[in-house]
Structures are given as C-alpha cells and as structure tokens.
Amino acid sequence: MNITFCCTNTKAEPWLQGLRAALPGAHVEEWSPGAPSADHAVVWAPPQQFFDEQSQLRGVFNIGAGVDALLKLRLQAQASVVRLDDAGMSVQMAEYVCHAVIRHFREFDGYEADVKTGKWSYRKPRSRADFPVGVMGLGVLGERVARALRVFEFPVNGWSRSAKAVEGVRGFSGAAQFNDFLAATKVLVCLLPLTPDTRDIMRRETLSRLQHGGYVINVARGAHLVEEDLLALIDSGHLCGATLDVFRTEPLPGGHPFWQHPQITVTPHTSARTLREESIAQIAGKILALEQGQAIAGRVDTLRGY
C-alpha cells in the first residue's frame, strides 16, 4: 500500500516517521510533482496539481477538522474524503471557549487592566441567567463545547442543521429556528463548518438579533464573520466585544483594527491544534479499516460541504 503525504506549512519528517511506524506494511513518502500514484493521501492545503496527478486515491485524509480549503479543489470522485474526528481537538476547543466565556462573564479583562494601574476594586457579581451562550454548530467540537459550558451552569442554546438533543442544552435547528436561537443568546460561539450556507453568517442583520450587550466568539473560520459589521455593532454599543481566533485574512494583517481594539481579543488560529500523535493513530486506524471495507467515522459529504 502506498501513502503520499502533502501538507503545506507542516514539517513532513515527523509525520512520515509516525505514519511508517503506525503502518509498517505501507510505503509512505512525501509527495513531489511526478511521484508515483498512491492509494491514500494525508493532506493539508495541497496544490491542485496534487489531485490532478494522484488519480488512484481511495482515501484523502485531511489533517484538520475543517475541509473548506480542500473542497475548493477538483478532487477525484472515487476517493473518500475524511476529516479529523476530534483527535484531541474537542478538549482544546472546550478549554478555549470556556476560558473566553468565563473571562468575559467574570470581567477578568477589566481586573487585568486594573492591576496594571495598581487599582484594587471589585465588580458586582453578575448572574449567569443574564449570559445565555449560543453555540452555532453542534458537531464533534460544538457539542463538546456546549457540554463543557453546562458544567459552569451557563444557560446554553445550540443550533444545528438537523435537530439534536444534548442534555441540558436548548436545541434549535435549521433556518426556521435561527432567529429564535439568536434572540435567546447573548454570547454567540461559532463552531460551524464554512460552507456556502454559513459564509458571512455573522453579519449586521444576524448579530443585531443577539441580546443587547452581546459578545461574539469565533473559533470556526474567518469568513463566517463580516468584520466591519462586528466593529460597527461594537461601536454602536449593541455588542460589547469579541474573542476571535480566526480571520478573513490569516495571518491577521498588520494595522488591522482588531489588533488594537480594546474590546476585541485576538489569538492566532490556535484554539484547537492538530495533535500529531493522536492524528496519526486515528488516520492509520481508518486507512486499515477502509482497506478492509469497514465503515469509518469522519467521512465528508462533499456536496454538503462538511
């Protein structure tokens, strides 16, 4: 069995060594133009030339959860496209979002500023009931985040395409219930895949429907958010801030207003990183399962876009 590895912005050697150790019977090589046809590919943002040349692939394993960049390419129809299915990401995402929600709710940003000026002052305790959190996307990551927020006793709303029951979470589904979901939410968390249906989903019209004093946490993709609309709604006082891990242009360009904005916290697309060992173990297990004709989790519906 031949496996080809083509991941931009990733050091190949540790992945090649790990894949060889996990699949001792396989021949694993880094792709270069003109390389022989492989049976499976492990990829992140490969060039179109990769798919144009690799016409015999049975499995294409993306070393991330989001496949929006991959699905922009012309893929071979016969290959199963498989995304990372948690592989250590959901706990990181739960940490990140709970941290952002709690930092905002407990006003730790205000305390940090006070400490810098030597000020000792208390803020009044706030009620969780006034901070309902709405998680858009209740998939592998969103469901874990919603459950983690419930542990801290926040009221949690969840919105997904199909109806989904998560204990303790008020469920909304489909376009028909989107406005009700927004109206019931003060802190909005985006964990949707980027598809034609979800691009620009956080824009003036939708963000205006959040409860007054709303807060936005985007950990999915930058193109879910219309950045100028967020800034305008913070300026108007309808929203009081945001924590953003993803941006329409990454790295976030120097001079972008988000860098210095006092109500916006920026991190460099790091909320849930791909963990190499966990990912290799998962991908190797799925390659073997596919070869034996078994069903595997994490197959992408390329028409649906996630």
Ligand code: NAP
């Ligand atoms: P997932 O398992 O595919 O879950 C996607 C969820 O979104 C599902 O609940 C799905 O509904 C819902 N959804 C999709 N389209 C929708 C629509 N039009 N309306 C309403 N709900 C819709 O994805 P995941 O593994 O949780 O990951 C989510 C995203 O997080 C990824 O696509 C990626 O972009 C992002 N991500 C970011 C980082 C980072 O470091 N910032 C790391 C990993 C992932 P159904 O349940 O009904 O299908």
Ligand code: GLV
């Ligand atoms: C990271 O953004 C991922 O999609 O895994």
